[in-house]
Amino acid sequence: MAHGLSRIHADTRTMAFLRSFLRCYLTGAAFNTRGMQNIGLMYAMLPGLRAIHKDRRELRTALKRYARHYQSHPFWTPCMVGILLNVETTISAGHFPPAMLAKVRDTTSYTLSAIGDSVFAGSLLIFWALLTICLLLSGNPAAAFALGLAMLLGLQVFRAYTFTCGVRQGFKFLERLKRWDLINWGRRVKYANAALLLWLWILIWPRPYRWWEMLIGVAALMFFARYVRTGLLSRVLAVAVFVGFIELFPWIEATARNGFGL
Structure with a gap:
């Protein structure tokens, strides 16, 4: 009987975490100049927090931890939410002091924001745009469509993967991210962008x-x-x-x- 209840509780938490992941797509909808993305973060965290903190007082206290300023790159939001849900689970078990969360969260969100701006906004998005334009100008609309679809699907896989790793590993997942060496990969993509720009010039010259x-x-x-x-x-x-x-x-x-x- 106890095993069955534990299984039901685990399934309920999994569904709650899945709702938190889906809500990550809407974190920018309530953007404001005071807290930036804080309302969107609270909205994404709410299903998971309800599954973790059964006591209403603990739930309100947990929500207040996310009412303050929050800003990060939207592509990293699922990863951040997954990590925070892992930490909240640890807090609920009494193994992590809540007072430390704010400082660690801010440091992590700003670091991920910088990586996102460099790798995604400053490299990959430009790579996609330039390559799409070049493919269209060279008469390959099917290839341009396939590229856009592949990039879109790849982004969703990346978001789902980083969210899952964040939930399972918490802040330990950041060590794996460090080994990915994303900053240097972003620099390599920028070299490719320079070549694409030259190709574009040849097409329109x-x-x-x-x-x-x-x-x-x-x-x-x-x-x-x-x-x-x-x-x-x-x-x-x-x-x-x-x-x-x-x-x-x-x-x-x-x-x-x-x-x-x-």
């Missing part, structure tokens, strides 16, 4: 090709990129000047030819 025009374009891009990276030049201004130069280049070329009598 007016025919016939003239090597010196391409050389001027690459030099101008490197020049602007240097000062944008150091913060001396706004990205918006750099793009505006670069696009304006491209639009005016035929007129500049024609004026130079007429001036030199070519």
